[in-house]
Amino acid sequence: MYLYLNGDIVPAEQATISPFDHGYLYGLGVFETFRTYDGHPFLIRDHLERLRSGLKELNIATDLDEEKVIGTVRELLIKNGLKDAYCRFNVSGGQGEIGLRTDPYEKPTVILFQKGLPASAPLKEKEGVFLNLRRNTPETGERLKSHHYLNNIAAKREIGPSPDKEGIFLTGEGYLCEGITSNLFWIKDGTLYTPTVETGLLNGITRRFILALSDQLKLPAETGAFREDCLLEADEVFFTNSVQEIIPVNRIGNRDYPGRRGGYTRLLHHQYTKYTSRLHSIDEL
Known part of the structure; x- marks a missing residue:
């Protein structure tokens, strides 16, 4: 190589x-x-x-x-x-x-x-796991995608090497933040939710793209400071990152979710794949 x-x-x-x-x-x-x-x-x-x-x-x-x-x-x-x-x-x-x-x-x-990487692959489900380790605060005003990765590595060690699990960080104050290598979304009653950047999450490019897609689809979206219960009461949950795209969640703790069968998750993934071979910027959407 x-x-x-x-x-x-x-x-x-x-x-x-x-x-x-x-x-x-x-x-x-x-x-x-x-x-x-x-x-x-x-x-x-x-x-x-x-x-x-x-x-x-x-x-x-x-x-x-x-x-x-x-x-x-x-x-x-x-x-x-x-x-x-x-x-x-x-x-x-x-x-x-x-x-x-x-x-x-x-x-x-x-x-x-x-x-x-494979040219295309079916949606791969993961189990979400709430982490005991809390998300550290950014070194500067906004989290950078930097070489400082110990918090992420320690979180991965906590949940183990399984590729079928993704950890979910909470902030020190107990608010939902993000995954170890992903951003977090959920659907409740036809509205898309994701934590605000003020929680200290990395503002992922795919996160921004999904929010732009939701606007195009007239899917209501809210960002904010949310507690664990909001996620546990959700209808659908998924993670996002630029390499794995949209990752449906099929389970968190004792709660099962529809995973790849989720209607909104499938809709967003279908729309996502329409643009991967031609967009240089979210602004072109």
Whole structure:
């Protein structure tokens, strides 16, 4: 497999970074994960906008020209013999002296990884599990998709390695927040609900897309601060992320849900798949 590293496409086993990279020493970096569908990087503009925002917060300067990034994604797809792929675009501060730095980072480390994914797959259900571990508060005003992942890793260790389970974070105050690697939605009496960004969740690109889809479909949607009971009383529940798309929930605790049979879940997934091979941005919806 090949990857992109600081301007070059190289075999993965030959890729190296400095041990003095501040992404390694201090976790100073952000990343985006997105999918390509038949070679098309879905919602790439939104992913790049969020990446730019995170880099600005971390004082890391880099060129993220959309056309250049798309060209690199497609060049790497050809090199790897892929059309449908998981992509991770990773930018860290780059090499520096040991010690906390206040000056801008002007020579970041930029990496693009890929791995193959099936072109299409049936909706895969998961069980939701309330976590004992609480969601940590963001390091800055809004949660970044950063290298600081210990809270997520500790949560995954709590529920175990099963791919059929997703943990559900509560905030320190006991409000619903998000999944370990996903955002959380539910349907009750024909209305779509999801926690507000003020809970400290990562404002996922797929989360934003689902809210935009609900508006297009005239499906009422509410964001806010909600307790566990709201989820346990829901008619349908699902998670979202950019790689797994929409993930129906079939069980939380002793409560069963319709999972992939849920009418609203199926409707949203059907609409979602209509756009994956052509949209660059949610604004194009």
